Amino acid sequence: MHERLARIAKISEQELNLAEAALLIAVEEYPGLDIEAYLRQIDELATGVQERLPAQAGLEDTLVTLNQFLFVEQGFSGDVENYDDPRNSFLNEVLDRKRGIPITLSIIYMEVGRRLGLPLKGVSFPGHFLVKFSTREGEVVLDPFSGGSLLSKEDLEEILEETYGPAESVNAAPLERLLIAAGKKDILVRMLRNLKGAYLRREQFDKALTVVDRILVIQPDQPDEVRDRGRIYEQLECFRAALENYQSYLSLRPGSGDAQDVHKRIAELKQIVANLN
Structure with missing residues (x-):
């Protein structure tokens, strides 16, 4: 698929x-x-x-x-x-x-x-x-x-x-x-974002992760989805994957409004990952 x-x-x-x-x-x-x-x-x-x-x-x-x-x-x-x-x-x-x-x-x-x-x-x-x-x-x-x-x-x-x-x-x-017309791929991504939100509100993080992956297959240039994937990986306690996604997010959007918060999460995750080794 x-x-x-x-x-x-x-x-x-x-x-x-x-x-x-x-x-x-x-x-x-x-x-x-x-x-x-x-x-x-x-x-x-x-x-x-x-x-x-x-x-x-x-x-x-x-x-x-x-x-x-x-x-x-x-x-x-x-x-x-x-x-x-x-x-x-x-x-x-x-x-x-x-x-x-x-x-x-x-x-x-x-x-x-x-x-x-x-x-x-x-x-x-x-x-x-x-x-x-x-x-x-x-x-x-x-x-x-x-x-x-x-x-x-x-x-x-x-x-x-x-x-x-x-x-x-x-x-x-x-x-x-x-009221500008939406492209078909934009429609698919909006539909998937609705689904992602429904799963996150139910704390079905594994399903939400699959949805984010689908969004990034259809539209790879979506930094917010990379950041959200990091958050979901954190919830799933996949700390290395969370760290990688947060770092990717900052490389894609270095001047983002939430950069300070993401840098803080990266520092905390580095400590967690170091303790796992």
Whole structure:
């Protein structure tokens, strides 16, 4: 699986099949996963929408039918009760349970939309992944976590307030900058970061470590992940590995804001490692 992920890292954004890559990430947790069967399930969802479309359906008709089919007939919805459940970050689980978090529901929404010819793009909006498409009048932003609802400027500002707090959200980047389309590899990494957070909150450090390794296969140039891997190794009492990762982090980001704290951890770990010899 590591080799297949490494291949994903090398292929172009255009060639990358987002759903297939997201399912490949789940193979570590579900070794017998039938990726082709789940891709067929997405094909079937698109067929279900297509069969309900009027002749010569425009963009608006297709979106309305897509929302009706996915969120009403099929019952896909945001998992508000168990948002932090790691299963919400695995595409196979979201397809099986019809529950997910914004990013996994958005991946399904975009992938079904792509099969219908909809030019949907993912948006790594702070605190809440979204989907958008462009029209002559401007960009339209949708929230698959809330049944594909259209979001106004006020709705987006409200999400920012919930994420940063009222004072900080005022200083956030302009909305146009926050609505830039995310690349497919960026989407995969954000999905993995959600999963990493869920595992860390459960103190499942071995699983969190595997997730960090996957992030660094897809996007090797991520110093924060190298630092986090050091922290996880510390929790697992793998002190030499923790030390190496902290040292790598500082070589990648020598002027980081937390450099002093990391130097302190390195000094303490050197002492621990010396005592192990």
